[in-house]
Amino acid sequence: MxxxxxxxxxVVPDALPPLLELTKVIGKVGLPQKTLxxxxxxxxxxxxxxxxxxxxxxxxxxxxxxxxxxxxCFDAAERAALALAEVLxxxxxxxxxxxxxxxxxxxxxxxxxxxxxLVIQIGLVNLWNRVNVATREVPGDLS
Numbered sequence: 001m002x003x004x005x006x007x008x009x010x011v012v013p014d015a016l017p018p019l020l021e022l023t024k025v026i027g028k029v030g031l032p033q034k035t036l037x038x039x040x041x042x043x044x045x046x047x048x049x050x051x052x053x054x055x056x057x058x059x060x061x062x063x064x065x066x067x068x069x070x071x072x073c074f075d076a077a078e079r080a081a082l083a084l085a086e087v088l089x090x091x092x093x094x095x096x097x098x099x100x101x102x103x104x105x106x107x108x109x110x111x112x113x114x115x116x117x118l119v120i121q122i123g124l125v126n127l128w129n130r131v132n133v134a135t136r137e138v139p140g141d142l143s
Contacts, residue, residue: 004135010065022124027074028118029117031110034059035078039085041065041124047129077109088122 009016026036042065044051061078064071084098084106091097106115109140131137 002137003092003137006133007135007137019124019127022120026117026121026124031111031114031117031121034061035081035118036121037062038065038068038074038078039081039121042068042085043089043122043125046127047126047133048085049132051113076105080106080109084118085122085125088119089126 005011009019027033033130038058038061041062042050045066061071061073064073068074068079074082080102083102087094087098087102106118110118
């Protein structure tokens with residue numbers, strides 16, 4: 001299906017620069033890029049917004065993001081990030097969207113600044129997914 005319109009971030013004056021700046025800010029906090037990539041991929045999978053992995057650059061773990069609970073290749077910090085990504089993307093699935101034990105595990109793995117950046121990253125990916133779903137934007141590359 002063709003897109004319904006040009007991406008709103010390009011149509012609304014001055015909308016794109018702060019979104020791109022937010023991505024840069026998240027990247028400066030110190031979270032590993034692979035963790036940010038895993039989160040972006042998992043959130044997009046949940047939202048049925050596939051991401052095209054660059055040829056020859058795909059980390060095998062990215063291919064297993066949907067099965068992270070059963071895959072032994074993820075460390076405790078990545079597991080905490082993926083768990084948080086899932087619950088913050090599916091906030092309508094349960095009475096307590098972010099259980100205390102899940103939050104506590106994420107807080108054990110990340111300092112406050114990193115955890116804040118992780119929460120913002122999850123929200124930002126969900127924003128992009130929703131904008132792209134509404135406009136039928138073609139999925140982009142993970143790069």
